Amino acid sequence: xxxxxxxxxxxxxxxxxxxxxxxxxxxxxxxxxxxxxxxxxxxxxxxxxxxxxxxxxxxxxxxxxxxxxxxxxxxxxxxxxxxxxxxxxxxxxxxxxxxxxxxxxxxxxxxxxxxxxxxxxxxxxxxxxxxxxxxxxxxxxxxxxxxxxxxxxxxxxxxxxxxxxxxxxxxxxxxxxxxxxxxxxxxxxxxxxxxxxxxxxxxxxxxxxxxxxxxxxxxxxxxxxxxxxxxxxxxxxxxxxxxxxxxxxxxxxxxxxxxxxxxxxxxxxxxxxxxxxxxxxxxxxxxxxxxxxxxxxxxxxxxxxxxxxxxxxxxxxxxxxxxxxxxxxxxxxxxxxxxxxxxxxxxxxxxxxxxxxxxxxxxxxxxxxxxxxxxxxxxxxxxxxxxxxxxxxxxxxxxxxxxxxxxxxxxxxxxxxxxxxxxxxxxxxxxxxxxxxxxxxxxxxxxxxxxxxxxxxxxxxxxxxxxxxxxxxxxxxxxxxxxxxxxxxxxxxxxxxxxxxxxxxxxxxxxxx
Amino acid sequence: xxxxxxxxxxxxxxxxxxxxxxxxxxxxxxxxxxxxxxxxxxxxxxxxxxxxxxxxxxxxxxxxxxxxxxxxxxxxxxxxxxxxxxxxxxxxxxxxxxxxxxxxxxxxxxxxxxxxxxxxxxxxxxxxxxxxxxxxxxxxxxxxxxxxxxxxxxxxxxxxxxxxxxxxxxxxxxxxxxxxxxxxxxxxxxxxxxxxxxxxxxxxxxxxxxxxxxxxxxxxxxxxxxxxxxxxxxxxxxxxxxxxxxxxxxxxxxxxxxxxxxxxxxxxxxxxxxxxxxxxxxxxxxxxxxxxxxxxxxxxxxxxxxxxxxxxxxxxxxxxxxxxxxxxxxxxxxxxxxxxxxxxxxxxxxxxxxxxxxxxxxxxxxxxxxxxxxxxxxxxxxxxxxxxxxxxxxxxxxxxxxxxxxxxxxxxxxxxxxxxxxxxxxxxxxxxxxxxxxxxxxxxxxxxxxxxxxxxxxxxxxxxxxxxxxxxxxxxxxxxxxxxxx
Numbered sequence: 001x002x003x004x005x006x007x008x009x010x011x012x013x014x015x016x017x018x019x020x021x022x023x024x025x026x027x028x029x030x031x032x033x034x035x036x037x038x039x040x041x042x043x044x045x046x047x048x049x050x051x052x053x054x055x056x057x058x059x060x061x062x063x064x065x066x067x068x069x070x071x072x073x074x075x076x077x078x079x080x081x082x083x084x085x086x087x088x089x090x091x092x093x094x095x096x097x098x099x100x101x102x103x104x105x106x107x108x109x110x111x112x113x114x115x116x117x118x119x120x121x122x123x124x125x126x127x128x129x130x131x132x133x134x135x136x137x138x139x140x141x142x143x144x145x146x147x148x149x150x151x152x153x154x155x156x157x158x159x160x161x162x163x164x165x166x167x168x169x170x171x172x173x174x175x176x177x178x179x180x181x182x183x184x185x186x187x188x189x190x191x192x193x194x195x196x197x198x199x200x201x202x203x204x205x206x207x208x209x210x211x212x213x214x215x216x217x218x219x220x221x222x223x224x225x226x227x228x229x230x231x232x233x234x235x236x237x238x239x240x241x242x243x244x245x246x247x248x249x250x251x252x253x254x255x256x257x258x259x260x261x262x263x264x265x266x267x268x269x270x271x272x273x274x275x276x277x278x279x280x281x282x283x284x285x286x287x288x289x290x291x292x293x294x295x296x297x298x299x300x301x302x303x304x305x306x307x308x309x310x311x312x313x314x315x316x317x318x319x320x321x322x323x324x325x326x327x328x329x330x331x332x333x334x335x336x337x338x339x340x341x342x343x344x345x346x347x348x349x350x351x352x353x354x355x356x357x358x359x360x361x362x363x364x365x366x367x368x369x370x371x372x373x374x375x376x377x378x379x380x381x382x383x384x385x386x387x388x389x390x391x392x393x394x395x396x397x398x399x400x401x402x403x404x405x406x407x408x409x410x411x412x413x414x415x416x417x418x419x420x421x422x423x424x425x426x427x428x429x430x431x432x433x434x435x436x437x438x439x440x441x442x443x444x445x446x447x448x449x450x451x452x453x454x455x456x457x458x459x460x461x462x463x464x465x466x467x468x469x470x471x472x473x474x475x476x477x478x479x480x481x482x483x484x485x486x487x488x489x490x491x492x493x494x495x496x497x498x499x500x501x502x503x504x505x506x507x508x509x510x511x512x513x
Numbered sequence: 514x515x516x517x518x519x520x521x522x523x524x525x526x527x528x529x530x531x532x533x534x535x536x537x538x539x540x541x542x543x544x545x546x547x548x549x550x551x552x553x554x555x556x557x558x559x560x561x562x563x564x565x566x567x568x569x570x571x572x573x574x575x576x577x578x579x580x581x582x583x584x585x586x587x588x589x590x591x592x593x594x595x596x597x598x599x600x601x602x603x604x605x606x607x608x609x610x611x612x613x614x615x616x617x618x619x620x621x622x623x624x625x626x627x628x629x630x631x632x633x634x635x636x637x638x639x640x641x642x643x644x645x646x647x648x649x650x651x652x653x654x655x656x657x658x659x660x661x662x663x664x665x666x667x668x669x670x671x672x673x674x675x676x677x678x679x680x681x682x683x684x685x686x687x688x689x690x691x692x693x694x695x696x697x698x699x700x701x702x703x704x705x706x707x708x709x710x711x712x713x714x715x716x717x718x719x720x721x722x723x724x725x726x727x728x729x730x731x732x733x734x735x736x737x738x739x740x741x742x743x744x745x746x747x748x749x750x751x752x753x754x755x756x757x758x759x760x761x762x763x764x765x766x767x768x769x770x771x772x773x774x775x776x777x778x779x780x781x782x783x784x785x786x787x788x789x790x791x792x793x794x795x796x797x798x799x800x801x802x803x804x805x806x807x808x809x810x811x812x813x814x815x816x817x818x819x820x821x822x823x824x825x826x827x828x829x830x831x832x833x834x835x836x837x838x839x840x841x842x843x844x845x846x847x848x849x850x851x852x853x854x855x856x857x858x859x860x861x862x863x864x865x866x867x868x869x870x871x872x873x874x875x876x877x878x879x880x881x882x883x884x885x886x887x888x889x890x891x892x893x894x895x896x897x898x899x900x901x902x903x904x905x906x907x908x909x910x911x912x913x914x915x916x917x918x919x920x921x922x923x924x925x926x927x928x929x930x931x932x933x934x935x936x937x938x939x940x941x942x943x944x945x946x947x948x949x950x951x952x953x954x955x956x957x958x959x960x961x962x963x964x965x966x967x968x969x970x971x972x973x974x975x976x977x978x979x980x981x982x983x984x985x986x987x988x989x990x991x992x993x994x995x996x997x998x999x
Binding site for chain 1: 983
């Protein structure tokens with residue numbers, strides 16, 4: 001049992017303790033959840049040392065048998081990419097907990113218990129190296145989020161929660177079918193073992209098999225990302241979820257999809273990836289522009305941020321399918337950035353909601369007068385989100401665009417319009433909310449940041465700057481891990497590479513136009 | 514033919530569980546004659562429990578004496594023992610949940626337990642039959658007792674309707690079965706499963722009548738397992754039957770019917786496997802679709818669970834379709850898991866329904882999480898397990914079935930079946946929605962949960978979770994016992 005197992009087990013232990021704690025005292029429950037999740041974060045930081053030293057390989061590996069027939073293993077490990085995603089999860093959980101102190105008044109115990117269970121599932125998804133285990137964690141994440149939306153959400157919460165559950169379920173059952181099919185062929189669920197078998201030629205897939213398996217996996221991931229046109233659950237889920245739920249959903253859960261593509265789809269199905277990259281990138285580009293345009297006309301702040309997520313995640317998918325190091329690095333960086341800046345945006349919108357009890361932009365205006373600090377912080381976050389240099393998103397978007405240019409310059413051109421549009425919708429919202437006349441109700445209700453709110457947002461602001469200025473902390477390890485994935489993609493598909501590169505690129509460009 | 518008509522004592526051991534149950538039932542029948550209507554039946558219930566536990570022990574004894582008995586009419590093997598134990602466990606839950614229930618519904622008489630014992634004996638015969646006549650006898654013993662159990666609340670219109678429908682349609686189906694048996698006998702000259710197989714595989718009677726006869730028998734089984742298009746009785750019967758009985762019917766007799774279905778089609782009709790694969794394929798798919806889609810519109814929770822049990826029969830049929838040892842093991846695991854989770858759900862329905870089963874709509878569960886958090890939490894476990902969420906028994910059940918299907922190259926059936934389980938999520942989630950996301954409508958103080966129901970729901974929930982984490986406990990047995998006709 002190593003540190004990674006402990007990091008994984010802790011949230012589950014916390015969840016179980018929460019269940020048996022007495023219901024009565026809300027403050028004990030809150031403080032316990034907060035304290036516990038801070039400890040989890042502290043412990044998880046200990047993972048960084050070893051993982052950063054050898055980011056290209058898996059560190060902190062545990063590989064033991066769980067079930068004998070069929071052979072299911074508890075196989076977990078961490079590389080340079082999953083390290084950051086695990087840290088993102090453990091980092092945002094305490095913040096989400098702290099953030100809910102005043103917002104959640106009913107069924108306090110269950111709320112924090114579900115947040116800890118969610119953390120358990122998320123960490124599990126990012127470290128699983130056995131397909132079966134991965135699937136288990138993938139589904140485990142579903143249940144707490146379903147309850148978080150359904151119990152503590154807004155008016156249409158039930159519709160949103162059920163839609164969220166069913167959408168994800170449809171995708172994941174097909175993934176399960178694909179996992180079972182792979183098991184049928186290879187006799188193992190172990191991911192590294194499968195990869196080795198594929199490389200050594202022990203396991204070969206026919207063209208049709210590879211395409212169908214790729215599509216089954218990809219569909220599950222694409223729903224989660226969400227990729228246009230599978231995104232319709234996202235605005236509903238976000239708008240209806242309580243603030244902490246939105247933060248966790250946007251910041252970490254969406255990354256399950258992109259992580260799945262990066263970790264599993266790209267290395268396992270290189271040929272299918274190459275062949276299908278064209279239409280996938282087309283969809284990603286549509287998502288970038290469409291998400292931005294829809295965000296532009298949203299009267300509801302949360303919905304606006306939700307559609308902006310569709311647009312941002314389009315960048316990530318674009319980067320993933322560019323097929324070069326720039327694109328992959330940018331995609332992963334953008335996954336983290338989106339977690340930080342969109343998480344912060346949802347949090348700030350939540351702060352406004354707690355004051356004014358409305359998410360409609362028209363109910364605000366001139367917030368800067370009664371709450372100057374809140375508007376400053378909001379502005380910094382807005383700028384980060386639209387890709388202002390020296391803040392985090394700039395780096396990721398730049399890398400993705402660089403990668404796209406290398407692959408096909410038109411992709412970059414179209415994607416770049418998304419960056420411009422993001423400035424339009426974010427700044428326009430900012431202007432309507434924070435500047436102008438201050439209505440009576442706003443002046444009356446909206447006060448400036450409280451100490452607790454500062455405590456929530458400051459770490460995120462610090463990270464926006466850090467990730468925008470000193471990328472050296474993050475990029476080398478991400479790059480090293482991505483290189484392994486990229487090499488595999490290219491070596492395994494060597495015979496096809498001679499003919500392949502031009503065709504899909506040209507096709508995609510036509511689609512894109 | 515056996516030269517000695519009188520069975521040897523070794524034969525008796527192989528038939529011990531049924532003997533125990535029948536004797537216990539008969540004894541109770543005598544005792545019941547001397548009881549007054551107002552007398553307490555607690556003693557009877559406890560005796561019934563002991564008898565079932567003894568029968569479980571007897572199943573182990575029978576398992577340790579493997580082989581054929583009574584002129585090859587009965588077979589004692591691991592497969593039989595497995596299904597006997599599943600049925601008996603369900604029987605124990607039924608007794609535990611019924612004691613208080615019958616008291617509450619003012620129908621607490623000893624016959625209930627006697628019928629239950631006979632029904633279990635019938636299921637034991639089904640699990641261990643090696644002969645088509647024994648199949649018929651087992652089915653009838655089990656079914657006739659079940660018909661009466663379904664209508665046990667004789668002053669209740671719903672219960673009467675349930676019983677009558679079950680009886681009429683059930684008899685009709687058994688007639689099909691019997692007709693099929695007669696044809697098979699006519700063509701192969703035997704009703705013994707092994708001999709039929711030998712006759713069929715030697716290819717002697719090659720006429721179209723053989724598959725036709727097998728199809729008649731299939732119709733009989735399909736009715737008992739509520740497979741489409743013979744599923745129409747299930748929702749009506751489950752809705753009208755007393756809740757503990759509905760749970761019993763959905764788990765015990767169904768498992769036994771699958772047992773005999775598997776045994777007959779994997780041994781006697783093994784040579785016809787290729788002919789039946791497409792039929793079973795269609796039947797599995799249709800059953801899943803009919804069950805799941807009809808369940809979407811149900812408001813009565815018992816009726817919903819009735820449709821859900823059709824859908825689950827469809828999943829098990831996927832395993833049957835594979836016609837493989839692995840599929841058989843998967844079906845065995847699934848039926849055991851299903852018995853646990855579904856009985857757990859019915860135990861909770863028994864409690865929540867209240868006096869006269871007034872509160873049986875989904876809306877009656879509104880705000881249950883606030884009124885009775887533990888009950889709501891347990892029902893959540895059962896619902897998640899029925900959906901097939903990981904870390905519950907239901908997940909591994911589906912997992913093994915679809916794994917077997919994939920390995921048997923039934924890729925499309927797998928994909929469609931799994932999509933079906935996503936559809937099913939919707940109606941199970943509705944239960945969670947009303948329990949957790951609606952405010953309670955009544956301010957009535959919840960009734961005390963009777964001990965038997967409480968025990969049942971905690972035990973089934975714990976078992977559902979344990980099997981969800983360590984499925985090997987049951988699966989290893991299933992794998993070991995699934996070698997039918999090999």
